[in-house]
Amino acid sequence: MKRRQMMQLLCGAAMVGGGLCTGAIAAPAAQWQVYTTAQGSSQRFAPQTLGSPRAATQPLETETAVFIDTRKQFQEVFGFGGAVTDATAEVYARLKPDQQKAFLAAYFDPKQGLGYSVLRTTIHSSDFSSASYTYVKDGDRTLDSFSIEHDMQYRVPLMRQSLAAGASYGTRMRTFVSPWSAPAWMKSNGSMVGGGSLLPQYRDLWAQYVIRFIKAYERAGIPVWGLTIQNEPMAKQTWESMIFTADEETRFLGDHLGPALKAAGLQDKKVIVWDHNRDLLPQRAGTILSDPKARPYIWGVGYHWYETWAKGLPMHRNLAAVHEAYPDVPLLLTESSIEKFDASQIQSWANGERYGSEILADLNAGSSGWVDWNMLLDTRGGPNHVGNYCFSLLHAGDDGQLIFTPSYAYMGHFTRYIKPQARRVSAATSRSTLNATAFRNADGSLAVVVMNSTDQAQRYRLVVDGNEVAVDIPAHAIQTAVR
Numbered sequence: 001m002k003r004r005q006m007m008q009l010l011c012g013a014a015m016v017g018g019g020l021c022t023g024a025i026a027a028p029a030a031q032w033q034v035y036t037t038a039q040g041s042s043q044r045f046a047p048q049t050l051g052s053p054r055a056a057t058q059p060l061e062t063e064t065a066v067f068i069d070t071r072k073q074f075q076e077v078f079g080f081g082g083a084v085t086d087a088t089a090e091v092y093a094r095l096k097p098d099q100q101k102a103f104l105a106a107y108f109d110p111k112q113g114l115g116y117s118v119l120r121t122t123i124h125s126s127d128f129s130s131a132s133y134t135y136v137k138d139g140d141r142t143l144d145s146f147s148i149e150h151d152m153q154y155r156v157p158l159m160r161q162s163l164a165a166g167a168s169y170g171t172r173m174r175t176f177v178s179p180w181s182a183p184a185w186m187k188s189n190g191s192m193v194g195g196g197s198l199l200p201q202y203r204d205l206w207a208q209y210v211i212r213f214i215k216a217y218e219r220a221g222i223p224v225w226g227l228t229i230q231n232e233p234m235a236k237q238t239w240e241s242m243i244f245t246a247d248e249e250t251r252f253l254g255d256h257l258g259p260a261l262k263a264a265g266l267q268d269k270k271v272i273v274w275d276h277n278r279d280l281l282p283q284r285a286g287t288i289l290s291d292p293k294a295r296p297y298i299w300g301v302g303y304h305w306y307e308t309w310a311k312g313l314p315m316h317r318n319l320a321a322v323h324e325a326y327p328d329v330p331l332l333l334t335e336s337s338i339e340k341f342d343a344s345q346i347q348s349w350a351n352g353e354r355y356g357s358e359i360l361a362d363l364n365a366g367s368s369g370w371v372d373w374n375m376l377l378d379t380r381g382g383p384n385h386v387g388n389y390c391f392s393l394l395h396a397g398d399d400g401q402l403i404f405t406p407s408y409a410y411m412g413h414f415t416r417y418i419k420p421q422a423r424r425v426s427a428a429t430s431r432s433t434l435n436a437t438a439f440r441n442a443d444g445s446l447a448v449v450v451m452n453s454t455d456q457a458q459r460y461r462l463v464v465d466g467n468e469v470a471v472d473i474p475a476h477a478i479q480t481a482v483r
Helices: 003-011 086-093 097-108 155-168 200-219 246-263 281-289 307-311 316-325 349-365 406-415
Strands: 033-038 046-049 065-076 079-083 118-123 174-179 226-228 270-277 298-304 331-335 369-374 394-396 402-404 423-429 434-440 446-452 458-464 467-473 477-482
Touching (some): 065 434, 079 406, 097 394, 097 402, 118 155, 118 369, 174 200, 281 298, 316 331, 316 349, 349 446, 369 406
Parallel strands (some): 065 458, 270 298
């Protein structure tokens, strides 16, 4: 058969100019695999293969649709993860070997678990420690007494196991570290708790303390990818806390910590600024990112979600505003936790829906990832040396068995299917009863996360690049469609 005859058979009448059709025949769209978690169902990530997609038609106003346009791409994903705190490590150490193995799989298996690629840990104690402690003797201005011996019992072993577990699945693991407070004698209030600020004469010494920690952890087999300057720098807490105004954080980084990291050969460590709630995020980012001395040391801006508790108004618009102003600066949620622990609410579906809705909204506002707080707590929401008990995705029961919460499943609908280096693509819904986000992974796969927080099951048309398929989502459910 002659080439022109073959092309006519393939292209029909769609011939142009020199006898070539306008494009290759579009192959039938691949079928979608949908994974669903719904309230009232014992099955999590329930799989379903959808029917073959067909050419999309004009939706009616009475119909519900989710529109995906993969031609429009946005921020790149850094990753998802959680924190290995003292509390997490202590509870983990009490688990039986089979449950320890299950814990590692639950977080790092990329297919059956969450596939975490990021870890956070603290520089000495936080509220989620059994007691306050530092790595030096009181008043040691030489730092000669510096030692991480305290962490070698529980925290460092779990960090090593976690990094090894991730690596065993071929995951590139990255760890960042955060301080809650300088030692009491370096601070204006003479205490590690209750806020207070770093005394000016100790700015260089505190920078050296942080460097000592990074080097000690790396000698212990914990590579440190990056650090935040201060956990929640505008919070005066009853636990370890220290105040940095925007100007103080800027000057500490630009004049002290940044140059110290460079002088110590640690200029490759990524610095994350702010590390606090969305409410003051635009002011903090605008101050520190515009400073010519501080800016070269900054990788990204970290934020928390706790401002939502006070007013019930998640401030995703602030995140979007910063992303719009600084599109080249990664935004990373560095801590999230459901507070005010109540053991009767460990299986609260509302907690899971909060995780799902906030992750989805943050990703659509420009976030590059989400790093949760404690990866494991006991059934009292601790241990915590000041009674600030919280929920975690996994709890250890008094019988030594792991308890998987709805929040764990909601987190997994993102982390299992949206991988580092994925790019967010355009996603929108025709009804406010559904929320959606979508990402194109580096391997070419497409992941669409859809949430239904209403009391009614819904059918929607999933419309992607000119093809569509009908999907049913139960009431109070989250699902991820993958193709």
